[in-house]
Amino acid sequence: SQKKPREPQIPRSLINEIFRHFAKMPVTRDALQIVEKCSERYFKQLSNDLEVYTHHAGRTTVEAADLEVLMRRQGLVTDKMPLNVLIERFLPLEYRKLLIPVAMSGNKVIPCK
Amino acid sequence: MAAAGAEERQMLAQRLKAAVHYTVGCLCQEVEEDKDVQFSKQSIAAISEITFRQCEIFAKDLEMFARHAKRTTVTTEDVKLLARRSNSLTKLKYITQKSEELASSNMEQKEKKRKKSSAAKGARTPGEQEAAVTENEDSNTA
Numbered sequence: 198s199q200k201k202p203r204e205p206q207i208p209r210s211l212i213n214e215i216f217r218h219f220a221k222m223p224v225t226r227d228a229l230q231i232v233e234k235c236s237e238r239y240f241k242q243l244s245n246d247l248e249v250y251t252h253h254a255g256r257t258t259v260e261a262a263d264l265e266v267l268m269r270r271q272g273l274v275t276d277k278m279p280l281n282v283l284i285e286r287f288l289p290l291e292y293r294k295l296l297i298p299v300a301m302s303g304n305k306v307i308p309c310k
Numbered sequence: 311m312a313a314a315g316a317e318e319r320q321m322l323a324q325r326l327k328a329a330v331h332y333t334v335g336c337l338c339q340e341v342e343e344d345k346d347v348q349f350s351k352q353s354i355a356a357i358s359e360i361t362f363r364q365c366e367i368f369a370k371d372l373e374m375f376a377r378h379a380k381r382t383t384v385t386t387e388d389v390k391l392l393a394r395r396s397n398s399l400t401k402l403k404y405i406t407q408k409s410e411e412l413a414s415s416n417m418e419q420k421e422k423k424r425k426k427s428s429a430a431k432g433a434r435t436p437g438e439q440e441a442a443v444t445e446n447e448d449s450n451t452a
Contacts (some may be wrong), residue, residue, distance in 0.1 A: 246394075253391055254379050266378050270371065270395075 204237075212236055243267070330365075331358040368392060386412065 216232050217224060224232075250263040268274040273283060284296050297308050334357050338349045375388040386409040393399040 249391065249394065250378065253375065253387060262378060266374060269374055 206237060206240075209233060248268075251297075327358070327362055330362050331355065334358040334361060 212233055213229050216229065236307055246267055247259050250266050251257065251259050254260075254263065256263075265274060265280050268280065268283075274280050281297055284293055288296070295308055301307055326415055331354070338354050338357070339345070342349060367403065371392055372384045372388050375391050376384045379387070389407065390405055393405040398407050
């Protein structure tokens with residue numbers, strides 16, 4: 198029962214679930230396999246791009262600004278579609294709380310910077 | 311006042327479009343001679359329109375990249391980032407090579423200018439200098 202060392206990846210079930218949710222129609226098994234391959238390549242490209250953008254800003258740590266630049270380049274974030282709107286639309290509440298500044302009681306703003 | 315500004319802006323856009331159209335025509339002519347094909351007038355017009363629109367996208371992206379690096383001036387680094395998506399431009403190192411060429415020629419020019427400016431003691435106005443720079447860029451892109 199020796200397992201081949203695999204590259205870390207998003208769980209297959211999660212990819213399938215997300216794809217089925219957005220596709221809204223029956224998807225064959227082969228198609229789902231292709232989707233998995235694509236998401237793998239997507240992450241490779243993503244990390245390359247993020248590295249370049251971070252270096253471009255003279256940093257070695259990837260920050261939220263780099264991701265916003267990336268998403269702008271992908272055409273997801275535009276002048277009419279700010280990043281925060283996308284976050285609100287696609288992320289569950291607990292993640293939204295971490296990303297979008299919210300004023301709480303006692304003059305606290307979450308997330309604190 | 312605002313209407314006059316808009317009209318002026320439209321005039322400027324038209325002039326720019328005409329310039330792009332002319333340059334695209336020249337480039338197409340070169341290709342025609344090279345590949346032995348013909349471009350219809352409509353296709354040349356379409357290419358020039360595409361080029362114009364693409365420039366808007368380029369400008370926005372370059373501005374974003376410069377702002378991301380906390381600069382207000384677009385540099386060759388930003389242009390390199392812009393060209394990253396295109397395999398033929400990056401993998402063949404076309405853009406990198408071009409920028410290195412430009413850098414070396416810029417150094418030469420700067421030294422020349424330094425000699426000139428020390429001789430003329432800043433007789434040229436900044437406007438004239440800008441015009442000279444844009445001319446150089448044109449000759450590089452053509």
